Amino acid sequence: MLDSKSTTGLIERPGQPRVIPRSEHGISRAQISEHALEVLRRLRQQQFQAHLVGGGVRDLLLGREPKDFDVVTDATPEQVRQVFRNCRLIGRRFRLAHVYFGREIVEVATFRGSGADEEADGARQIRNGMIVRDNLYGTIEEDALRRDFTINALYYDIADRSLIDYAGGFDDLRAGLLRLIGDPEKRYREDPVRMLRAVRFACKLGFNIEPGAERPLFKLGSLLRHVPGARLFDELIKLFHSGYAVAAFEKLRHYGLFGYLFPATESCLATEDRGFPITFVNLGLANTDQRIAEDKPVTPAFLYAILLWEPVRRRWDSLMTDGLGAQEAIQEAIAELNPREQTSILIPKRITLPMREIWSLQPRFFERTGKRVHRLLAHPRFRAAYDFLLLRAAAGEADGELAEWWTRFQEASAPERERMTEVKVQRRGRGRRRPRAAEHA
Structure with missing residues (x-):
């Protein structure tokens, strides 16, 4: 499945993916939003690659009902907009396409690339180790290793209903293990919000954080100061408004992040x-x-x-x-x-x-x-x-x-x-009336 892992289990470079047939996983197309399936079908009709990926696939494998479904493709955001008239492009840090079906939005992202020689053209911008812009596109293999956690890097193929696993996420999912793809400290420095996501997924899913991914949490909290405050606001709402706020609060304090x-x-x-x-x-x-x-x-x-x-x-x-x-x-x-x-x-x-x-x-x-x-x-x-x-x-x-x-x-x-609410008025007794001067003293 993987070309190489370090002694800590970190994925160093992509290898041949593990293809998990429909008979070995529990995802049925009946569980997937019709609008997400429609996006997948239309992109494939235009000869683009298109897969479900991320939290929707993960939650289906865990027997949970996904809140939304994300699609990934080799079509650029501009090409996606040409396919769907009900589409809007958003984001500067990560350029995305939102395809609207009434109140439902299907998010479509282009495969992220990993090449370093093209960063000078502005498609990817890194400041002090933090990725501030990443619109460098690549292949599905590169996209898999650009994702944060192995359990979020499982791709569902509607053509044969199989799962494609480049990062060992299927086994980690079964083991209840939250593992970062790549060197954990580098990945946290690229995007410090991943530390909050690690806490969120650990609480939400009841998973253990893999020791290599957990150790940097105790020492990299100061990186959160460099994250835009508006982005932190959005992430904290996800963290505390998902039904496990107490557990999230305790973990944030445990790691010194709070x-x-x-x-x-x-x-x-x-x-x-x-x-x-x-x-x-x-x-x-x-x-x-x-x-x-x-x-x-x-x-x-x-x-x-x-x-x-x-x-x-x-x-x-x-x-x-x-x-x-x-x-x-x-x-x-x-x-x-x-x-x-x-x-x-x-x-x-x-x-x-x-x-x-x-x-x-x-x-x-x-x-x-x-x-x-x-x-x-x-x-x-x-x-x-x-x-x-x-x-x-x-x-x-x-x-x-x-x-x-x-x-x-x-x-x-x-x-x-x-x-x-009645005002209790204390009645004055019948004693001798005080002199007028005293009353105004």
């Missing part, structure tokens, strides 16, 4: 607060996993409110200790802690604005009388802020009785709500 993504939060997590370990992030991520398991909505704003809360909370407590009121203190704490100092991730304004609202509403839960209660209940961020309060109470940092009161208030009838 601190490069959320340095201010990690600094807080590294210490105890009043002698107790900080559990809020774990509880918040566990809640996220539970909601996803129950098919309930989750939002990036709530996720980042959880991940960035601890430094905000500490500053809030500090300002109140210095004498500021709760509402003024939370506003100042939010204003002081610049997101760029808390995280290297570029969080869009559409996320930071509701995130900050969730935080700023926390002191308003202290008010339980009069019209302010009803105004808070009508606030568009009330539900998210209330859920956040419940997590804080569960972690022991907010008053459990306060959270219980707000739960009861929402469930109460209108007359009960009026009684719960």
Whole structure:
């Protein structure tokens, strides 16, 4: 199958592929999206090579339902666009074709090349070991070895329904092993996001990371600082919104990666607060996993409110200790802690604005009388802020009785709500009236 492996199992150069016939794998064409099959058929009709590859093939082999199907071909993106009128070309770092079928998108990529002598023409650009542009095209053999993990380098051929395996991914899949193709440290340096992908696949699939691919994770975390913040944002949503956020959080901290993504939060997590370990992030991520398991909505704003809360909370407590009121203190704490100092991730304004609202509403839960209660209940961020309060109470940092009161208030009838929010006016006794001058003193 392979021409050569090093003593650590690294693939050094392509050899003859292993062809796995339909009788030896479990993929049926009935499991594949009709639109993906249509893309494959039409490309082949135009005399192009075309295969399914990547996560869709991997998930089918594991008995999972793929979220999408990716196609790879020897047609250039421009040639793909000529075949499909419902096609749009995207990306600068990696040029891709998206073929639209209503709400479904079939992503089509051209075989990536591995030649170094053509890099000067700008098709591939490498800076400090990191690939910043890679539109150098090649053969299917080269494409296989340009992929990150062996389990993502399995090609499905619709012609005879076989699998083509250049990297040993079929055996690694059966062994539950996550192995990088090529030298792990070099591959991580080419694209540091691969470290996050290693964590994501290990958590998602329950696989072990091959020791050679695992060791660099402990020492290369600083490379994440050089990844565009917008790309990190997208990758973190995949990591924490796929139902295994707690496991991902624990692995990120185990490898020392979390601190490069959320340095201010990690600094807080590294210490105890009043002698107790900080559990809020774990509880918040566990809640996220539970909601996803129950098919309930989750939002990036709530996720980042959880991940960035601890430094905000500490500053809030500090300002109140210095004498500021709760509402003024939370506003100042939010204003002081610049997101760029808390995280290297570029969080869009559409996320930071509701995130900050969730935080700023926390002191308003202290008010339980009069019209302010009803105004808070009508606030568009009330539900998210209330859920956040419940997590804080569960972690022991907010008053459990306060959270219980707000739960009861929402469930109460209108007359009960009026009684719960009634302003208690302390009546003055019938004693002797004080002198007028004293009243205004």
